Amino acid sequence: MPEPTPIYTALQQYAGKNFLRLHMPGHAGKGIKQQELCRLATLDLTEIPGLDDLHLPTGVIKESQELLARAFGAGKSYFLVNGATSGIHALFLALNKEGNKVLLPRNAHRSFYGGLVLSGAVPVYLPVQVESELGIALAVTAEDVTRLLLSNPDINNVFISSPSYYGTGCDIAAIAGITSSHNKLLLVDEAHGAHFAFSQRCPRTALGSGADGVVNGLHKTLPVLNQGACLHLSARLAGDLRIEKTLSLLTTTSPSYPILASIELARQFMEENGESLLEKSWQLSREYRQKINAIAGLSCCEQELQAVTGVTGLDPLKMLVSVRGSALNGYQLAALLREGYGIQVELEDTNFVLAMFSVFHDRNDWEKFYQALQVIAATYPGRGRTWPKVELPPLPPMLLTPRQAFMASSLKVPLKDALNRVAAEMIAVYPPGIPCLLPGELINQEMLDYIIYLGKSGARIQGPRDPSLQHINVID
Numbered sequence: 001m002p003e004p005t006p007i008y009t010a011l012q013q014y015a016g017k018n019f020l021r022l023h024m025p026g027h028a029g030k031g032i033k034q035q036e037l038c039r040l041a042t043l044d045l046t047e048i049p050g051l052d053d054l055h056l057p058t059g060v061i062k063e064s065q066e067l068l069a070r071a072f073g074a075g076k077s078y079f080l081v082n083g084a085t086s087g088i089h090a091l092f093l094a095l096n097k098e099g100n101k102v103l104l105p106r107n108a109h110r111s112f113y114g115g116l117v118l119s120g121a122v123p124v125y126l127p128v129q130v131e132s133e134l135g136i137a138l139a140v141t142a143e144d145v146t147r148l149l150l151s152n153p154d155i156n157n158v159f160i161s162s163p164s165y166y167g168t169g170c171d172i173a174a175i176a177g178i179t180s181s182h183n184k185l186l187l188v189d190e191a192h193g194a195h196f197a198f199s200q201r202c203p204r205t206a207l208g209s210g211a212d213g214v215v216n217g218l219h220k221t222l223p224v225l226n227q228g229a230c231l232h233l234s235a236r237l238a239g240d241l242r243i244e245k246t247l248s249l250l251t252t253t254s255p256s257y258p259i260l261a262s263i264e265l266a267r268q269f270m271e272e273n274g275e276s277l278l279e280k281s282w283q284l285s286r287e288y289r290q291k292i293n294a295i296a297g298l299s300c301c302e303q304e305l306q307a308v309t310g311v312t313g314l315d316p317l318k319m320l321v322s323v324r325g326s327a328l329n330g331y332q333l334a335a336l337l338r339e340g341y342g343i344q345v346e347l348e349d350t351n352f353v354l355a356m357f358s359v360f361h362d363r364n365d366w367e368k369f370y371q372a373l374q375v376i377a378a379t380y381p382g383r384g385r386t387w388p389k390v391e392l393p394p395l396p397p398m399l400l401t402p403r404q405a406f407m408a409s410s411l412k413v414p415l416k417d418a419l420n421r422v423a424a425e426m427i428a429v430y431p432p433g434i435p436c437l438l439p440g441e442l443i444n445q446e447m448l449d450y451i452i453y454l455g456k457s458g459a460r461i462q463g464p465r466d467p468s469l470q471h472i473n474v475i476d
Ligand SMILES: Cc1ncc(COP(=O)(O)O)c(C=O)c1O
Pocket: 082, 083, 084, 085, 086, 109, 111, 161, 164, 165, 189, 191, 192, 217, 227, 229
């Protein structure tokens, strides 16, 4: 019978032997004076005999990665100690040469941009389907993947995100069928879907749907310390030397063993308990969706998300509560939940709050959330105002690749002087969070007019160093 938690067991064994620690880290297992941190430090070890080497694993780390691959149905899996970000960076850098085209959604997480900068790849953007009432970007479609692969046969690989932050999945099986028939790799940022592998009640995993490389942000939805994540490769890509070399290049030589052990323990825990716990969570989710829907002014979005083209499946643990029928906006509701009830949600926006439940939230927690919503809604009756929708302009021409723009020097100019300059920073309006301008893109007359309009609109902007949009950074 193989050891189910080889890393954790080796750490415990070492700590139990009470060695005089004449090695890194400098706290020597006892030097952190705050008790709760010091307890963690006893297992905060380094690559001493018996603890293997993350960069060339042959012992407990190798065994544990094999167990991880088995649990997720991967050809090969790798631990990541710098979040999903590092896996996304590694896939971009390993699988693209400077100038290669990559098909990706324009609203992808900023780590995609980092991957483009590191690799020098050239983005071709997939349109993102938006749920029009809430204004949130949810999915890319198989039809758009086909169309863009046909019109850009030199695309090197396709890198998409699924599930979205809001819990909606894309039709990965259909997209994988297309990428495979075009002989391209399909890579998926499944940062928010690590728990999908453990229950039929969740959307099918990207790997199980035919993706070639998948990144899970394990710390986001499983009992894993922050930064704990993993990269899975299908049998087709398993052991790809370019990926192993790149992972090593981008990974610290002092990986955190507590993070590694927490990944391993979470994997074991979910293998043993995940299915039954997710079943309970799914039932609670069904029950409380109905209850929340019965509260005047609030609704727990489900059908409207599933109705968006390209969306297949919904994470039962993401509760997206629309406030569009309420007197409150999402920011006000989130503040009332925080200040009046000690409840902190994951995300708040004009039209909604997003509450993230996990298998560790029991009926009391769901009930507490529901009761708070009920009291708040009764205290603030009536309909609020409808919020104007922000339209996006057409994509501007890209004059420099993300890498070229990142490497170039930039300067800050008054917005009115930015006509026909090349942007050195991103501008994105939330919602929908799809950038209208990215570094390397031309600020033409249409874009300049749009940015001036944004500056006056009071819309929530992310990206520019001057959020009032009086000035903008451009390439020098
Ligand atoms: C969709 C998505 N992908 C990737 C990441 C990066 O994950 P990490 O913070 O683990 O690096 C995030 C982080 O929020 C994310 O939301």
